[in-house]
Amino acid sequence: MKIPILDLRAQYKTIKKDINDAIKTVISETSFIGGIHVAELEKNIALFCGTKYAVALNSGTDALYLALWALGIGKGDEVITSPFSFFATAEVIAKLGAKPVFVDIDPATFNINPHLIESAITKKTKAIIPVHLFGLAAEMNLINKIAKKYNLFVIEDACQAIGATYNGKKAGNLGDIGAFSFFPSKNLGAYGDGGIATTNNEELAIKMRMLRNHGSKIKYYNDVIGVSSRLDGLQAAILNVKLPHLTKWNKLRNKVAITYNKHLKNISWIKTPEVNPNHVFHQYTVRITNGMRDEVRKYLAVKGIQTMVYYPNPLHLLKALSYLRYKKGAFPEAEKACEEVLSLPIYPELSQKSILLVKKAISSCVYK
Numbered sequence: 001m002k003i004p005i006l007d008l009r010a011q012y013k014t015i016k017k018d019i020n021d022a023i024k025t026v027i028s029e030t031s032f033i034g035g036i037h038v039a040e041l042e043k044n045i046a047l048f049c050g051t052k053y054a055v056a057l058n059s060g061t062d063a064l065y066l067a068l069w070a071l072g073i074g075k076g077d078e079v080i081t082s083p084f085s086f087f088a089t090a091e092v093i094a095k096l097g098a099k100p101v102f103v104d105i106d107p108a109t110f111n112i113n114p115h116l117i118e119s120a121i122t123k124k125t126k127a128i129i130p131v132h133l134f135g136l137a138a139e140m141n142l143i144n145k146i147a148k149k150y151n152l153f154v155i156e157d158a159c160q161a162i163g164a165t166y167n168g169k170k171a172g173n174l175g176d177i178g179a180f181s182f183f184p185s186k187n188l189g190a191y192g193d194g195g196i197a198t199t200n201n202e203e204l205a206i207k208m209r210m211l212r213n214h215g216s217k218i219k220y221y222n223d224v225i226g227v228s229s230r231l232d233g234l235q236a237a238i239l240n241v242k243l244p245h246l247t248k249w250n251k252l253r254n255k256v257a258i259t260y261n262k263h264l265k266n267i268s269w270i271k272t273p274e275v276n277p278n279h280v281f282h283q284y285t286v287r288i289t290n291g292m293r294d295e296v297r298k299y300l301a302v303k304g305i306q307t308m309v310y311y312p313n314p315l316h317l318l319k320a321l322s323y324l325r326y327k328k329g330a331f332p333e334a335e336k337a338c339e340e341v342l343s344l345p346i347y348p349e350l351s352q353k354s355i356l357l358v359k360k361a362i363s364s365c366v367y368k
């Protein structure tokens with residue numbers, strides 16, 4: 001039996017009729033770009049996150065990009081973020097001409113270590129981008145406190161964390177702007193690319209709406225330079241069908257994590273993540289602490305179990321950012337995480353039987 005890291009077909013089967021009907025409706029209405037489904041999604045996501053506004057975009061990358069852009073971040077500015085994330089988090093900072101400044105992670109959570117942020121702040125620092133990695137919100141109380149003290153913006157990279165909560169508030173409602181991805185593998189995934197930015201600030205919402213549409217509020221009246229970053233109607237309609245299921249799906253992911261932890265807790269060379277109900281487990285990521293992560297991964301692949309390494313490289317050592325002149329050893333916790341992490345299969349429909357098979361394969365692993 002093969003166990004994939006993610007099974008989107010299993011999810012589709014449970015909502016097939018509603019999805020197919022939604023797609024047919026969009027096609028019969030020809031509401032392909034913008035239109036009621038996109039407007040409805042913006043309303044639904046804002047309601048879900050508890051924010052006043054949501055601006056639908058064509059990716060999570062653009063949600064981060066337009067967030068920074070709308071905040072006026074650009075050349076000469078510095079933005080603090082985590083070196084243990086998907087490349088887009090730092091890429092958008094650099095794309096705007098600003099400098100990504102990394103701060104090491106907390107090894108227990110994989111998120112930016114808030115206690116190290118203050119020492120990275122300079123006169124040029126304009127914003128912090130905490131990443132809610134794998135579906136766990138970063139330490140937002142402390143991050144927001146520091147941001148307030150130094151007058152910095154906070155942009156949540158919530159691309160992996162839709163539905164995650166922190167002190168009773170949803171991710172996306174914990175900073176100035178929240179950025180979400182609807183990449184198909186995400187907890188709320190479209191059937192193509194998509195993203196959304198959330199905010200309580202009307203001015204920022206208006207700016208992002210303009211930027212996504214060639215800098216115009218009114219068609220053919222372009223006030224500023226922008227981009228084309230619209231979410232299409234088909235994706236919005238699909239997401240509107242899926243959103244009412246999200247809380248249930250996130251709970252099921254959390255349950256999978258609890259079961260994994262129970263099964264893996266006595267394996268000495270595996271360190272399991274902490275589980276709490278606020279964590280939406282976009283990934284279930286363990287550490288392989290015996291120095292043989294890649295061998296373990298290959299062994300599991302032979303047994304039919306698909307795993308992934310998120311991420312094999314810390315951002316500060318990637319070629320594209322070599323101009324920043326970070327050296328190996330600059331962020332030891334992020335570097336160590338890149339050597340040890342292994343993400344196991346997780347999705348809401350993953351059966352107890354499959355989890356047990358993963359456990360059995362791990363227990364039989366010869367690389368211990």
Ligand SMILES: Cc1ncc(COP(=O)(O)O)c(C=O)c1O
Nearest residue numbers: 059060061086088159181182183
């Ligand atoms: C942490 C993080 N940031 C940003 C992104 C970018 O999102 P997208 O792929 O929708 O552009 C992703 C998605 O992979 C992500 O996981």
